[in-house]
Amino acid sequence: MAQLEQDPHPLLARLRATEPVSWLDALGGWIVTRYDLAATVMRDPITFTVDDPRFSTSQVLGPSMLSLDGAAHDRHRKPFTHQFRPAQVRERFVAFIGTETDRLISAIRPAGKAELRRQFAGPLAVAVATEALGLCDISADAVLAWYASIVAAVSEVTRGRPVPTAGTQAFGQLRDALVHNIAHGDVSSLVAHAMRAPEGLRHDEVVSNAAVLLFGGIDTTEGMILNAIRHLLVFGDRDTLAAVRDDADLRSNAIEESIRLEPAAAAVDRYATRPVELGGARIQRGDLVTVSIAGANRDPAVFNDPDRYEISRANAASNLAFAQGPHACLGAHLARAQTTIAIGRLLDRLAGLRLNPDHPHSPRGLVFRKPPNLHVLWSP
Numbered sequence: 001m002a003q004l005e006q007d008p009h010p011l012l013a014r015l016r017a018t019e020p021v022s023w024l025d026a027l028g029g030w031i032v033t034r035y036d037l038a039a040t041v042m043r044d045p046i047t048f049t050v051d052d053p054r055f056s057t058s059q060v061l062g063p064s065m066l067s068l069d070g071a072a073h074d075r076h077r078k079p080f081t082h083q084f085r086p087a088q089v090r091e092r093f094v095a096f097i098g099t100e101t102d103r104l105i106s107a108i109r110p111a112g113k114a115e116l117r118r119q120f121a122g123p124l125a126v127a128v129a130t131e132a133l134g135l136c137d138i139s140a141d142a143v144l145a146w147y148a149s150i151v152a153a154v155s156e157v158t159r160g161r162p163v164p165t166a167g168t169q170a171f172g173q174l175r176d177a178l179v180h181n182i183a184h185g186d187v188s189s190l191v192a193h194a195m196r197a198p199e200g201l202r203h204d205e206v207v208s209n210a211a212v213l214l215f216g217g218i219d220t221t222e223g224m225i226l227n228a229i230r231h232l233l234v235f236g237d238r239d240t241l242a243a244v245r246d247d248a249d250l251r252s253n254a255i256e257e258s259i260r261l262e263p264a265a266a267a268v269d270r271y272a273t274r275p276v277e278l279g280g281a282r283i284q285r286g287d288l289v290t291v292s293i294a295g296a297n298r299d300p301a302v303f304n305d306p307d308r309y310e311i312s313r314a315n316a317a318s319n320l321a322f323a324q325g326p327h328a329c330l331g332a333h334l335a336r337a338q339t340t341i342a343i344g345r346l347l348d349r350l351a352g353l354r355l356n357p358d359h360p361h362s363p364r365g366l367v368f369r370k371p372p373n374l375h376v377l378w379s380p
């Protein structure tokens with residue numbers, strides 16, 4: 001388990017080569033590490049479902065698009081899809097992301113050094129998530145405190161313990177704020193929009209899905225931004241960084257290559273609904289099947305020399321970081337927009353941006369992989 005948290009890639013490569021669907025006692029389930037098999041599992045919700053009572057997020061937040069399949073999943077997801085299309089993301093979020101990014105950079109710029117997780121990527125991801133949900137009158141600290149309690153509650157439930165009171169209270173406060181927003185808030189917010197959709201979700205259902213949006217959009221986007229900056233600063237020379245700053249296409253390819261190499265959400269879980277053979281393994285009904293996105297993204301059958309960070313890799317965008325099939329990430333365009341703007345502005349405004357050699361920066365984490373801290377320097 002410790003190896004999976006620190007540097008899972010050598011183990012994942014060994015498994016992929018010898019036993020691409022293998023039983024791991026530490027997980028209590030199967031792990032799928034080959035690209036084609038990972039895609040097969042994610043694209044077949046009839047055989048590999050998320051809809052299982054063991055799914056810990058739904059025990060804390062209630063049923064939502066993340067925990068349902070089939071027609072019920074469509075009903076929960078559809079009211080939110082329009083708002084996350086590329087055109088809507090451009091229209092509704094790009095200016096906000098630019099302003100917020102500039103504000104955060106202006107605050108750190110005079111110091112010539114910063115820790116980018118707590119001073120930049122985290123606050124940016126929280127600001128965009130709260131803006132999306134129309135929770136702008138709630139402080140970022142309050143949202144982060146709810147978030148931390150909900151994450152802690154999901155971890156407790158994953159360990160087989162009951163939902164802690166702090167988790168129930170935090171979800172209750174988030175629910176009250178969202179219900180207030182539905183009644184009085186900005187009519188253009190995602191939540192207000194979803195309430196008006198023809199699928200007719202009830203208040204509590206909109207609230208559970210809104211919590212999933214918040215839950216799914218903070219840690220992941222923070223990680224995506226941090227990993228992207230880190231890859232550029234570790235592997236890019238001065239000329240490369242200037243090219244990434246000035247060329248939007250190269251920048252977006254560099255970001256795809258970063259989420260290929262270190263996907264911010266490294267694994268997703270499914271449960272087998274019937275006995276099935278996959279990659280030589282005999283999976284039983286009810287077995288946990290964990291898709292290792294991190295493993296699939298380094299499959300040499302798809303990505304040449306897969307452990308290398310290649311900024312111009314032609315098929316970098318074929319990575320599975322945002323999943324595939326019915327649960328493919330709803331926020332992918334929004335997360336990409338945040339990361340593209342964040343990287344462009346950081347390179348533009350912080351001349352000589354580089355890693356601070358006094359601090360470690362390797363990514364950590366089993367599911368949400370990112371550097372716990374990212375200390376950088378520049379010329380103020």
Ligand code: HEM
Binds near residue numbers: 214221263264323
């Ligand atoms: C703006 C930020 C984001 C938002 C609002 C968001 C929202 C969501 C939502 C609502 C889902 C569930 C979709 C469904 O079940 O039908 C989802 C799934 C997913 N998201 Fe995101 N997400 C964001 C950022 C990210 C990032 C940065 C990553 C990774 C790089 C990511 C990776 C995933 C993955 C792997 C899934 C699939 C989960 C599964 O299949 O079990 N998301 N996202």
